Amino acid sequence: xxxxxxxxSKRIRARRKELGLTGAEVAERIGKAEHYYGxxxxxxxxxSIDTLVQxxxxxxxxxxxxxxxxxxxxxxxxxxxxxxxxxxYNMRKQQCALELMxxxxxxxxx
Numbered sequence: 001x002x003x004x005x006x007x008x009s010k011r012i013r014a015r016r017k018e019l020g021l022t023g024a025e026v027a028e029r030i031g032k033a034e035h036y037y038g039x040x041x042x043x044x045x046x047x048s049i050d051t052l053v054q055x056x057x058x059x060x061x062x063x064x065x066x067x068x069x070x071x072x073x074x075x076x077x078x079x080x081x082x083x084x085x086x087x088x089y090n091m092r093k094q095q096c097a098l099e100l101m102x103x104x105x106x107x108x109x110x
Contacts, residue, residue, distance in 0.1 A: 009042060030051060
């Protein structure tokens with residue numbers, strides 16, 4: 001399984017549409033020109049690693065999924081999505097969220 005720019009562009013476009021975003025909205029969120037983002041979605045140009053990571057973050061999918069279509073590492077997973085949400089908070093809030101999850105799940109230790 002190798003990288004195919006056209007297939008990657010299809011996955012990016014499909015996810016954007018699932019989220020109900022326009023190309024202009026995604027372009028703005030990743031800080032790129034709308035035309036450049038459109039080229040990425042059409043598969044007519046590649047992208048830097050920075051842009052790839054920004055896209056994955058914006059679309060809430062993994063870089064691995066964008067590049068190779070690997071569902072296993074896809075950011076749709078609950079664990080990955082939870083991690084992505086929590087990383088934006090300080091350690092105290094992360095710890096509180098962990099304690100709430102443990103309480104809700106009836107766990108003594110996780």
